Amino acid sequence: MVKKKNVLDFIRMKKEGEKATWVTAYDFPMASFAEQAGMDMILVGDSLGMVVLGYNGTVPVTMEDCISHCQAVRRGAPNTWIVGDMPFGSYQISDEGAVENAVRFHKEADVDCVKLEGGQRVASRIRAIVDAGMLVIGHIGLTPQSSGQLGGFRATGRDVVTARNLINDALAVQEAGAYAILVEAIPPELTEFLAKKLDIPVYSIGAGEPCDGQLLICGDMLGMFQAFTPKFVKKYANIAEIAVEAFKEYIEDVRKGEFPNDDYVYHVKEGEDFESLFKEFE
Numbered sequence: 001m002v003k004k005k006n007v008l009d010f011i012r013m014k015k016e017g018e019k020a021t022w023v024t025a026y027d028f029p030m031a032s033f034a035e036q037a038g039m040d041m042i043l044v045g046d047s048l049g050m051v052v053l054g055y056n057g058t059v060p061v062t063m064e065d066c067i068s069h070c071q072a073v074r075r076g077a078p079n080t081w082i083v084g085d086m087p088f089g090s091y092q093i094s095d096e097g098a099v100e101n102a103v104r105f106h107k108e109a110d111v112d113c114v115k116l117e118g119g120q121r122v123a124s125r126i127r128a129i130v131d132a133g134m135l136v137i138g139h140i141g142l143t144p145q146s147s148g149q150l151g152g153f154r155a156t157g158r159d160v161v162t163a164r165n166l167i168n169d170a171l172a173v174q175e176a177g178a179y180a181i182l183v184e185a186i187p188p189e190l191t192e193f194l195a196k197k198l199d200i201p202v203y204s205i206g207a208g209e210p211c212d213g214q215l216l217i218c219g220d221m222l223g224m225f226q227a228f229t230p231k232f233v234k235k236y237a238n239i240a241e242i243a244v245e246a247f248k249e250y251i252e253d254v255r256k257g258e259f260p261n262d263d264y265v266y267h268v269k270e271g272e273d274f275e276s277l278f279k280e281f282e
Ligand SMILES: Nc1nc(=O)c2c([nH]1)NC[C@@H]1CN(c3ccc(C(=O)N[C@@H](CCC(=O)O)C(=O)O)cc3)CN21
Pocket: 047, 050, 051, 058, 142, 144, 153, 154, 155, 156, 185, 217, 219, 220, 225, 228, 229, 230, 231, 232
């Protein structure tokens, strides 16, 4: 079995140009599959609201949702680096509130670090959590929790005005003490600049290849999530198709009386007189 990584491994990987692999998982089986495959990190994203709870955004997701899914993921992947995603409302109100909720992720769900959205505007939150002894990943670019302000789930940093803002955001996140940063749906040219400019690892989701690691949503890459598919998603499997086909076969088998056949039942024990038993009740 591969040794569980720690923060120093991720810093070293950036230095040595070794890419970090990262996927989301929300439950025990998916976490276990990721660990068996040798994934470096798992994000228990608040995207669980969309991918497993069926909301059309991440805003309704609660601390309780996140904690309980993190617990399941930790049980499924005891030797993998786990990132707890702080849900909307859990760090918006105050530095103290952010620390309190980051502590809950660690105490109740045994995560390795937390992630929160925003740049300059959340720098004091990142600093407070880091000063309390925890590890933080920043998240800038397309930030789903504030997609209302962005006018939807939109790529950003494609012009010099928004790109300058993102560079300032990234610098603020590093300055605040985050050990890594995730950039979402920005151009690869900007991602590459940030990965070279920053000392901390820069990870991409939908932000191109030239950086220190990649993230995808498990439901997207495995073909389980059917509501939409962002441009940046490569589908490595089509689990939805496999599941629907399997359910259809089962339905057919049951309707035809072909399931369960003799292979799937528990027969009466040798020598037991069931005929007489049934007669008693006639
Ligand atoms: N299943 C899933 N995958 C994700 O990548 C994801 C979530 N859920 N939930 C939270 C956020 C939302 N994200 C999204 C959602 C939609 C697009 C999307 O459809 N983008 C369009 C248009 C982009 C634009 O207008 O600039 C695309 O064609 O990619 C992208 C990222 C990324 N995150």
